[in-house]
Amino acid sequence: MSANDSKRKGPGAPVSPSKSDRGSETRELILATAERLFAEHGVEAVSNRQVSEAAGQSNNFAVGYHFGTKDDLVLAIVRRHSESIERRRTDILAEITDSPDLRDWVSCVVRPMTEHLASLGTPTWYARFIAQVTTHPSLRELVINETISTRSMQQTIEGLFRLLPRLPEEVRQERSYMNRLMIVHMCAERERALHDGTATPRSSWEATATGLVDALVGVWLAPVTARR
């Protein structure tokens, strides 16, 4: 709602929003609409034209005009959330510093996402959006790189890996996949259940995070069967 706030400049401020206010309102509206449509139907099934229409834009090329390609649009949606997620992760890192407890580091992977989702209220679409884009053949790498390459995420991964037992490289990579898949799909499934009004095993995002951290510590520390 920052676009609205910026209008409240006191009695002397113009009554109608400025052109750049309107531009940023339109961008916000397109991002929110695209996120919802992609979350519901998948990225492939939704055209830029459909996003423009659903966002109430009379110009069918509004998405292209404001964001460029679909890849650019998807990245813009990711970046709309990543600032809040990154800030939460930086805060947790400052708390745990060089903790010797693996749980703290797994927490630092999980909680920024669940806390961010909790902060958005209901309904959210971002968890399902991420589940959709990370199963898309070409967007998959783009989005995973974008979310993993942040400074706070890199520090978290380093801290976590430092505390792991020695793992064969293929197992470390496999468990990194599992770590991502479990967070993405448990969050997406919970988000979907909240939206549809169906049952969820846990009563809150906070409890969901606790369950995820418990399980992921289990995954990282699980004994490795030697290759036959």
Add this chain to the structure above:
Amino acid sequence: MSANDSKRKGPGAPVSPSKSDRGSETRELILATAERLFAEHGVEAVSNRQVSEAAGQSNNFAVGYHFGTKDDLVLAIVRRHSESIERRRTDILAEITDSPDLRDWVSCVVRPMTEHLASLGTPTWYARFIAQVTTHPSLRELVINETISTRSMQQTIEGLFRLLPRLPEEVRQERSYMNRLMIVHMCAERERALHDGTATPRSSWEATATGLVDALVGVWLAPVTARR
């Protein structure tokens, strides 16, 4: 290829396939086409008409004629695979009988799926199909019930639960979700990578199963953080 085999009835058999042979060939073709399209684009994005067209049916209502509703079509695809999966699970159950090793029971959840996928050669679509239908709001329950309600799966779940430490009901339910999500999405991700020719952490379905079983034993045995 059973439709083809049934044609080979010796010298006296008719050269052109009988009407019921053609019917079952058409059904097979529609099932394979629908599975692939649903795997690639999601169930929502693909209409019965598109399936009929892609399966080369001149009649756009071929899907409806042979299978009824989309739900019926999805269930028919699941059942096309479940016989082989169920048979593998029954074989493993006969081997492990009342094994006291949790690993055997987790194996009995994981391996029937990975061995079935391995047996199909490349490319397969079934893992991605399952990932798509189990994220669909209404099909989700239908398909999960269908795959979980089999006799062999029920016996496996009983055997597995018998060996678990005491878990709060919400945690047991949550870990059941995780178990399913991890198998479904690790298999779907591997299948996608094989199809796209991108890297996979493990070199075979067999090794993928080993990694999944290791990790899932870790999930089931992970200590539970008490609720605050």
